Amino acid sequence: MxxxxxxxxxxxxxxxxxxxxxxxxxxxxxxxxxxxxxxxxxxxxxxxxxxxxxxxxxxxxxxxxxxxxxxxxxxxxxxxxxxxxxxxxxxxxxxxxxxxxxxxxxxxxxxxxxxxxxxxxxxxxSEVIEKRSGFLLKMAADYNGIGKIQYILGKKGLPTIASEYGADVTLEVLVPEEEEKGLKEEITEGTSGRTVYQEEKAVLYAILSDGTPLIEELPQ
Incomplete structure (x- = not known):
């Protein structure tokens, strides 16, 4: 779907x-x-x-x-x-x-x-929403690379669902299925290969009228 x-x-x-x-x-x-x-x-x-x-x-x-x-x-x-x-x-x-x-x-x-x-x-x-196929993509990068990643995400209008700041920065991003491959290629190129992709979950998602993402994880 x-x-x-x-x-x-x-x-x-x-x-x-x-x-x-x-x-x-x-x-x-x-x-x-x-x-x-x-x-x-x-x-x-x-x-x-x-x-x-x-x-x-x-x-x-x-x-x-x-x-x-x-x-x-x-x-x-x-x-x-x-x-x-x-x-x-x-x-x-x-x-x-x-x-x-x-x-x-x-x-x-x-x-x-x-x-x-x-x-x-x-x-x-009523409120009608459009459920889409996508991925929750978890990635880690150093502090030099995270600015480039956030720029790319902002340009594409992709929401960050969670973030964690430690020795590196870890982001969990909601990505439409059709954009997943191109996004990873652009981030890899933009950070000179220093981004580590830690986890990728298949999901169905929708964006509510107030901008809140509604996410349903699919069985592995």
Missing amino acids: KTQKILYKGGEGELIEKKSRFIATTRPVESEEEALAFIAEMKKKYWDATHNCSAFVIGDRQQIQRCSDDGEPQGTAGRPMLDVLLGEDIHNMAVVVTRYFGGTLLGTGGLVRAYSKSVQVGLEA
Whole structure:
């Protein structure tokens, strides 16, 4: 896997369309059971709503895909909602769009647009992150070489996860998979071969909206 978009933090967005109120609630899910439990939770919370339509996608290849119109005309709610998730290429998330009928019929096209737009509003209120393949690269250099290394890392915008200052300086750096080889070559050349690479761990990582790295080590 090079990159994968997932829902990191769920949210809630609201849309008014011809006096009908649409509430989109999103939730990260790892299994169909989790998704179904979330949908049941929303139906209980909004028990008095006209409809609680839903869609979810689960798996590295979005293997599990389900949707429900929950009483709306067939194909006007659940499928358009699912199409938004697939179009955004998001994995492991569920969304429920709750509708309180406002007294004015929207028609087939109007329903499709309203439910699709509601999911977009729900996503805007959520935090979607992109997980990438990469490495945690641990390296040591003398004090003369560390300035050059930090310059190279800064130029590439690569975050230092940990540092230790002793007789030499040890850095642990988060590196995208596609940049690992080139980075090592540039650092080796820039420090005249005096950098020692101590450890390299394969990881999946993402950068959160506040700039914090989220790192998941892969099994060796």
